[in-house]
Amino acid sequence: xxxxxxxxxxxxxxxxxxxxxxxxxxxxxxxxxxxxxxxxxxxxxxxxxxxxxxxxxxxxxxxxxxxxxxxxxx
Amino acid sequence: xxxxxxxxxxxxxxxxxxxxxxxxxxxxxxxxxxxxxxxxxxxxxxxxxxxxxxxxxxxxxxxxxxxxxxxxxx
DNA sequence: TAAATATGTAATATATTTTTGACATTATGT
DNA sequence: ACATAATGTCAAAAATATATTACATATTTA
Numbered sequence: 520x521x522x523x524x525x526x527x528x529x530x531x532x533x534x535x536x537x538x539x540x541x542x543x544x545x546x547x548x549x550x551x552x553x554x555x556x557x558x559x560x561x562x563x564x565x566x567x568x569x570x571x572x573x574x575x576x577x578x579x580x581x582x583x584x585x586x587x588x589x590x591x592x593x
Numbered sequence: 594x595x596x597x598x599x600x601x602x603x604x605x606x607x608x609x610x611x612x613x614x615x616x617x618x619x620x621x622x623x624x625x626x627x628x629x630x631x632x633x634x635x636x637x638x639x640x641x642x643x644x645x646x647x648x649x650x651x652x653x654x655x656x657x658x659x660x661x662x663x664x665x666x667x
Numbered sequence: 668t669a670a671a672t673a674t675g676t677a678a679t680a681t682a683t684t685t686t687t688g689a690c691a692t693t694a695t696g697t
Numbered sequence: 698a699c700a701t702a703a704t705g706t707c708a709a710a711a712a713t714a715t716a717t718t719a720c721a722t723a724t725t726t727a
Contacts, residue, residue: 549597551715565640566715587645614703615705625685634705
């Protein structure tokens, strides 16, 4: 899709709060450790399902973990 | 990832509210019309970016358009 | 300081999303 | 009745997300 905004996330912050390792998060959610690493380093935009799973694990909302900053808006 | 929940959405409702056609939504967001059709028919879980774009277009939150129902939770 | 655990990188393979294009059907307007 | 717009289906290709494996480097802890 058209590149319209930038996705950032607070994954490592929420992970630290819970004291989980990346491997532990991966296992709990059922994805690979690489997926968690890549997400924390902002390598790509996850599926909405994965975003919901992470939000659920960290007992918060999708938009608390992930932020979307539209370009060219003020 | 592990199949843990079911994703549903209210896309057609929000689209109707704005009076947009599927093609118009597709064009505004910069994706193909097929993508919108498939999403409305719940064919797959969109990228988080696309979810944010739709939320922005409909001036609402991601979780107002998309719902994630965990299985085996009450 | 040695062992164990956590984080990171890279390459390749597989799965899923998204695009493209062609065509069918239904609804709307003239 | 005809034209046009909206919705839908299908299949194949392209793009992107995720898995897998193997190895490297930090960091923690016994």
